[in-house]
Amino acid sequence: MVVSTFVIAFTGTFISERVIEPRLGPYKSTSIKQEQTFEKLSKREMKGLLMAAVTLLGIVALTLIGIIPDNGFFRGSDGGLLSSPLIRGVVAMLFITAGGMGLAYGFSTGTYKNDSDVINGMADSMKTLATYLVLVFFAAQFVAYFKWSNLGIIIAVKGAGLLMSANIGMIPLMILFILLSAAINMLMGSASAKWAILAPIFIPMFMIMGYSPELSQVVYRIGDSVTNVISPMMSFFALIIAFVQKYDPKAGIGTIIATMVPYSMAFLLVWILLLVAWLLIGLPLGPGAGIHYVLPG
Numbered sequence: 001m002v003v004s005t006f007v008i009a010f011t012g013t014f015i016s017e018r019v020i021e022p023r024l025g026p027y028k029s030t031s032i033k034q035e036q037t038f039e040k041l042s043k044r045e046m047k048g049l050l051m052a053a054v055t056l057l058g059i060v061a062l063t064l065i066g067i068i069p070d071n072g073f074f075r076g077s078d079g080g081l082l083s084s085p086l087i088r089g090v091v092a093m094l095f096i097t098a099g100g101m102g103l104a105y106g107f108s109t110g111t112y113k114n115d116s117d118v119i120n121g122m123a124d125s126m127k128t129l130a131t132y133l134v135l136v137f138f139a140a141q142f143v144a145y146f147k148w149s150n151l152g153i154i155i156a157v158k159g160a161g162l163l164m165s166a167n168i169g170m171i172p173l174m175i176l177f178i179l180l181s182a183a184i185n186m187l188m189g190s191a192s193a194k195w196a197i198l199a200p201i202f203i204p205m206f207m208i209m210g211y212s213p214e215l216s217q218v219v220y221r222i223g224d225s226v227t228n229v230i231s232p233m234m235s236f237f238a239l240i241i242a243f244v245q246k247y248d249p250k251a252g253i254g255t256i257i258a259t260m261v262p263y264s265m266a267f268l269l270v271w272i273l274l275l276v277a278w279l280l281i282g283l284p285l286g287p288g289a290g291i292h293y294v295l296p297g
Contacts, residue, residue: 048108052108170279173209175272180223195220210292
């Protein structure tokens with residue numbers, strides 16, 4: 001993973017500068033609202049930020065008072081924190097913190113003068129989520145029906161069976177496993193679900209063949225990582241489209257996939273070459289994690 005950090009960072013930068021950016025061309029804003037300018041903060045804005053900071057410190061102080069004493073009101077019935085109201089209500093605490101800071105800033109700067117202004121501000125913020133909510137609704141239906149059909153599970157099991165029956169060497173086998181993981185990624189959005197299906201099949205198989213469970217995990221992660229960003233089944237795919245449409249209103253699923261395919265292909269090729277070199281040299285995958293596995297006698 002340490003080596004991959006530098007290799008993938010270099011590869012991603014190269015693809016961005018030499019392939020993606022020249023194809024996109026210079027960015028031109030489609031509306032005045034999208035033009036962003038940076039100006040020095042006014043005294044009123046500085047006052048608003050100060051009041052927001054004071055609000056945050058007050059909430060933090062109240063939270064510490066509730067958790068530091070053994071009988072603090074934010075502790076659980078057993079005196080611990082894992083079952084405490086603070087942990088169970090962390091979403092509510094985040095809402096109160098963000099909302100309190102926003103109210104402090106708004107009323108201090110004069111942006112908010114009454115409760116109607118607060119409601120209008122919240123409504124304006126929700127407008128930016130409209131596109132995302134619509135996309136997520138239809139994406140959720142597609143994912144749900146695909147899961148209901150069990151096509152992803154069927155393909156995963158059938159693909160595993162083909163690999164198990166293939167009598168090939170270590171490097172070709174690992175490359176095929178990468179390609180299988182990458183292909184299944186286009187059909188199943190959850191990485192944990194894919195691993196839950198593949199791990200019971202491939203880990204014992206590879207161990208019998210003399211390959212360590214750590215190697216199985218590494219190879220799976222390569223295949224799973226390279227096609228995430230081009231898979232419509234990914235949970236955040238609709239969110240990515242919504243963000244891109246902020247800069248290109250005509251962008252859709254095809255635009256995202258076409259833009260990201262060069263990254264996927266480059267990362268796949270580079271990672272396979274890195275894995276092959278690693279296996280040929282025989283370097284360990286990490287502390288106490290070798291490539292080969294010997295079954296106990």
